[in-house]
Amino acid sequence: MARREIGDISFTQVYPLLVTKVECKGRTKDEVDEVIRWLTGYSQEQLEQMSNSETDYRTFFAHAPRMNPNAGLITGVVCGIRVExxxxxxxxxxxxxxxxxxxxxxxxSMDKVLRS
Structure with missing residues (x-):
């Protein structure tokens, strides 16, 4: 099977996985939404529209109202690669x-997650 590019992955497929990941640890969908809104500038209504459409990651991030200027403060390792x-x-x-x-x-804490 060919490996898909990250931009081709549907946000609709990823979003429930993100929610499930945090709910298994006692956190909530609302907190995931807050994190996504902080990062992308989407409103809750826009986020719900995106999560119910076949929008791919490329489009999801390309149409983000604004990437948070503090996103550059996000550091660390994901999948063995330093995000910075x-x-x-x-x-x-x-x-x-x-x-x-x-x-x-x-x-x-949400303050630390959102680089407050």
Missing amino acids: DIEDPLTQQARWLDKLVDELAKGK
């Missing part, structure tokens, strides 16, 4: 989201 060293902007944005959700699932 990723050169491809789309891959870095996707891994930023992965990192934030990982931190949420690990029990970090």
Whole structure:
């Protein structure tokens, strides 16, 4: 089976996995939504539209109202790769989201997750 590019993956497929990951650790869908809104600038209504459409990751991040200016403060390792060293902007944005959700699932406070 051919490996799919990260931009071709449907946000609709990924979103429930992100929610399940944090709910298994006692966190909530609302917290995942807050993290996504913080990172991308989407409103809750826009986020719900995206999660119910066949939008791929490339489109999801390309149409984000604004990437949070503090996103550059997201550091650490996801899938064995340091997120701050990723050169491809789309891959870095996707891994930023992965990192934030990982931190949420690990029990970090929302203030720390959102770099407040």
